Amino acid sequence: MPQGVIVKALSGYYYVLPEGADLRTATTVTCRARGVFKKKNISPLVGDVVTYELTENGEGTVVEIFPRTSELIRPPIANVNLVVLVFAVTEPVLNLQLLDKFLVHIENTGIDVLLCFTKRDLLTDDHAPESKEMTVSELERITRLYEGIGYDVLTTSSKLHEGVEAISQRLKGAVSVFAGQSGVGKSSLLNEMISGVDLETNAISQRLGRGKHTTRHVELLSLDEGGLVADTPGFSQLDFMELEVEGLGSCFREFAEFSEGCKFRGCLHLHEPSCKVREAVAEGSIADSRYEHYLLFLTEMKEKKRRY
Ligand SMILES: Nc1nc2c(ncn2[C@@H]2O[C@H](COP(=O)(O)OP(=O)(O)OP(=O)(O)O)[C@@H](O)[C@H]2O)c(=O)[nH]1
Ligand SMILES: [Mg+2]
Ligand SMILES: [Zn+2]
The missing domain is CATH 1.10.40.50 (Probable gtpase engc; domain 3)
Incomplete structure (x- = not known):
């Protein structure tokens, strides 16, 4: 039976990349999951290594899911070995409580994490008391705090194409996932990192002060220098159900x-x-x-x- 990796999940369909095929050139097999998964309350995840059966119409059925080396629930993805936790320096306002919450979840899975602060071009130098913008020195303080704890921290600007090379280097050969709130610039950064990729991006809704959830599905992409990376929809709510x-x-x-x-x-x-x-x-x-x-x-x- 053919084997492959689920590279995208959308509306009940799983897009499987056949084993050995190159994501940039190959076509994926559009699959449904076997009914038994639903009964057992198992959902196939992007990143899952699976066997599948071809059906008459050229589509397929996911038959078996191989054991996972790691599993994240939000964003839903299996078998990644690095989480890139993306937070904007501002727009939306950098919320350290939310950042720490994300970190707790990732620590709990045991997956390696890289902190990435985006939109560096929006930093301000002055200390206007009314300014909501993040200042250079404040970001330096926050960076030192997390580096002091032992996390790797990178700062980028997709707008100015800064820090893009450094993050590409770090992701080389890994299977990683971009996670973070809506509107922090995950898709924008991936567009800068990967040639030929044009993911949809969108301005933050001024009225709501948060993103409009532009990305609506989890999708694995092929990195130019080898490795895979997943773009995911942003989310802001996390609970602690899986932790004691x-x-x-x-x-x-x-x-x-x-x-x-x-x-x-x-x-x-x-x-x-x-x-x-x-x-x-x-x-x-x-x-x-x-x-x-x-x-x-x-x-x-x-x-x-x-x-x-
Ligand atoms: N100034 C500035 N704006 C940026 C930067 N990166 C992204 N943006 C803007 O931020 C907004 C949101 O970017 P997206 O890439 O769509 O954010 P996302 O994290 O993918 O959002 P979701 O898909 O909703 O989770 C867009 O208007 C981008 O143009 C940056 O480096 N600097
Ligand atoms: Mg996006
Ligand atoms: Zn104690």
Whole structure:
């Protein structure tokens, strides 16, 4: 039976690239999923390696899904080994709470992550108190914060074609996915990175202050220098259904070296005596914003649990 990779999922159809074919030149096989998947509550994901059967009309049926090496639920994609977490420096306003939330989810999957700040051309130098724009020095501070935790951070401008080479280099040979809010410029950046690709992009709705969800499906694209990358629709809501409160602390990378020293095993770093994480926050070794977000997420998770 032929084998392939799902490169696109749209309205119940799965587009399968036959094994060994080049995504840039080959045509994909349009497939439906076998009914049994639905019954078992399994949905094929972009990135899935599958076997398929050809049907009479030249289309196909996905028959079997091979075990996944990784799986993300939002955005829905399998078998990626790098998440490029995309946030704009402004438009939409950079929200560090949302950024930390995304990071928790990615840490929980164990997939490697690269932080990418887009729209560098919109940074301002002056410190006008009323200005909503992000300043150069503020972005430097944020970059240092996340680099200090151990994340790779890149800054780009698709408009000025800056930082595009650096990110292309980083993605070479990997299977990666662009994730982030609507309107941050994921599709714009991919258009700059990949020759011959023209993904739809759209201005942020001024009235709503957020994107219009221009990209509506997940799709794998072939990188010029080898590797695959998926564009995904932006989203702004994430919940913590797949995580236990006890596991949250380990999704904050920089807590690890301190939490080992906490007096109580399973310390939640709340009010427990001799909590080394809280001491690190007080000393400034852990950023206030990160600890604050940890507390917020913990509360949110507890409330969710109570409701179900
Ligand atoms: N100034 C500036 N604007 C940018 C840049 N990159 C993207 N934009 C603009 O931001 C808007 C949104 O860009 P998209 O690429 O559609 O954003 P997206 O992340 O793909 O959005 P969704 O598909 O809805 O998730 C468009 O109007 C782009 O022109 C940039 O580097 N600088
Ligand atoms: Mg898009
Ligand atoms: Zn503790």
